[in-house]
Structure formats: structure tokens, C-alpha cells
Amino acid sequence: MLTAYGFVEGRLRPVAVESADDLTREGVVWIDSVEPNEHERALLQQVFRLKLNDDEVEDIEDSARCFVDEAGIHLNSFFLHQFNDGADVVTVSFLLNDGRLLSIRNEELAAFRLFRMRARMQADYVHSAEDVLLAIYDVAVEYAADMLEGVYADLDKVSRRVLNRHNVMTDTVMADTVADIATQEDLNGKVRLDLMDTRRSLSFLLRCRVLKQTQEDDLREVLRDLESLNNHTGFLFDKINFLMDALMGLINLQQNKIIKIFSIAAVVFLPPTVIASIYGMNFGAMPELQWHFGYPFALVLMVLSGIAPYWFFKRKGWL
Secondary structure (H helix, E strand, O other), rough: OOOEEEEEEOOEEOOOOOOOOHHHOOOOOEEEOOOHHHOOOOOOOOHOOOOOHHHHHHHOHHHEHHHHHHHEEEEEEEEEEOOOOOOOOOOOOEEEOOOEEEEEEEOOOOOHHHHHHHHHOOOOOOOOOOHHHHHHHHHHHHHHHHHHHHHHHHHHHHHHHHHHOOOOOOOOHHHHHHHHHHHHHHHHHHHHHHHHHHHHHHHHHHOOOOOOOOHHHHHHHHHHHHHHHHHHHHHHHHHHHHHHHHHHHHHHHHHHHHHHHHHHHHHHHHHHHHHHOOOOOOOOOOOOOOOOHHHHHHHHHHHHHHHHHHHHHHHHHOO
16 A cells, blocks of 8 residues: 655645656655555655665664665664564664655554554644654654553563462463563563664664754654663563562472472371381281281371371471
8 A cells, every 4th residue: 555645734644646746746745655566666666766675674784774875865664563462573664865755564553553643633743754754753662662661561460460479379370470471571572672773773864964953853852762761671671580580489489389298298108108018028927917906006006107207397397
């Protein structure tokens, strides 16, 4: 899908695209492409004099993700994409040149939806292609902050579950808790990757010196927000590690309790087993062999020999 946007009464409005001329008409400042088909790719390559290569977009080298050529300034940035089963990072390619911004992506992203809503509702929200680019990054950083707040809220629930001494955690609950912590760790890691990549792209854009002074000030403000959020991801990683260590400690304690029960059971049943073994030898010279009360005597002796170590452990506070 290919959509062009221009200003109408200070608000960003979509413009119908039927040919290459519609992309170059006066007033068009942003062309947004989502999963472009072959025809749309041909239009973009014709208008912007570039070659679309999906493999190069996914490169992680700085020189491959941010560079300048005859077509303009290229920025390939990660954006967060959240769905029902989790979240992922999606690469969005930007091209800035001649007062126009081109964005190419393969997913409909929440940051872009939020930006379009603000640009449609707020007059004079953006004034140029550079403003559009900075505003998209600004919204993306806000979205990352919201996701970090969600991670913290979920970790707080896990924390109350793990650290509550009165909460009995079954094996199923423990397994679910480990899965929850792992999910939040993965999400926090993706947010951190997104923040680091966004900082790299904005720093490159700042070095290109194509922005006005007010735009540079706005960009530096976004960079400061990025730095604070990046520090927050470090705090969340520490919290995740603490909760995982605490949970592993609880699992080890529960396993030790089980091993303790088996150990005590073995000690309790050891004396009766010895007595039963002795009286099971059936030697002819055994004095109790022909005794009428020998059998009940052996049973009582085995019971008492089992109770004795149990009473001793109980008195010592080992049970």
C-alpha cells in the first residue's frame, strides 16, 4: 500500500496516488509505503532514483543502516511491533531528500498509527518532511516508554507472587512464573535494541546538518529521552535477574525439602529394617526363634526403633 501525505489547513492529509506524478506534486512531504507490490516499487524507484533491496535493509552495520548517497539521506531503523504473542523489532527504511520523506516498511506499526492520528487532529503539528521524521521517532520513543511501563507492571505482579511468603507455589505456578520472567526479559531486550538503534539513527541525522536549529533542539531532547529510557532498561534487567535468582532459590528450597523428606524417611526406616533382617536369618541357635511372643516382640521393637529417630529429629527442630 502506497500513501502520500500533504498539508491541508496545517494538518497532514492523505493524497490519492495513481501515478508517479502524484508523488512529486507540490505539497507532498511524506510518502508512506507498507508492503509495496511490484508496481509500487517501480514507482518509488522511478521517483526517488533508488534501488530497493530488502537484504541490505536488514544489515546491522552502521554504514549499511545510515548513509548518504545521490538519492538522499538513508536511515534504516528498528521500530517496535507488538502483537498478541509478544513483540518484535521491524526495520523501517527512511529516505529524506528534496523536502520529501519516504518510509518503507512491511508491517503496520503502532508508532505510525499514533503519529498519523496526531498529525490529522493537531494543526501545525509538523511543518516539513524533517518535522515528520522527527515526530515519528519521537512517537516511537514514547511507545517504547509505554512498553517499558508495561514490563515493569508485569514484573511487579511477578515480584508479589515470588516474594509473598504466604503464597504456596506449585510446580505449575513456578513454571508459569519462569515463563513470565523470560517473556519480560525478551521484551525488555527488544526495547533496548530499538532504543540503541534509534539513537544511532538520530545521531547520524544530527551529524548530517540538514536540520534547522529548532529541529536540532527537538532532536537532542529526543536523544535525552532515549538515554533515560536506556538506563531504565538496565534497571529492569537487574530486577529481572533478581526475580529469576529469587525464584531459582525457591525452587531449590522446594527440591531440598523433598530430598530432606526422603533422607529422613530412609533414616527412620533403617533401624526397623535392621531388626527385620536380624530376625529373618532363621539360625537354629537364635533364642527367640521358638519363643511364642517373638513375632509381636519384633514388631513392637521395629515400631519403637522407627519412632525413636523421628522423635529425635523433631526435638532438634529438623522437621
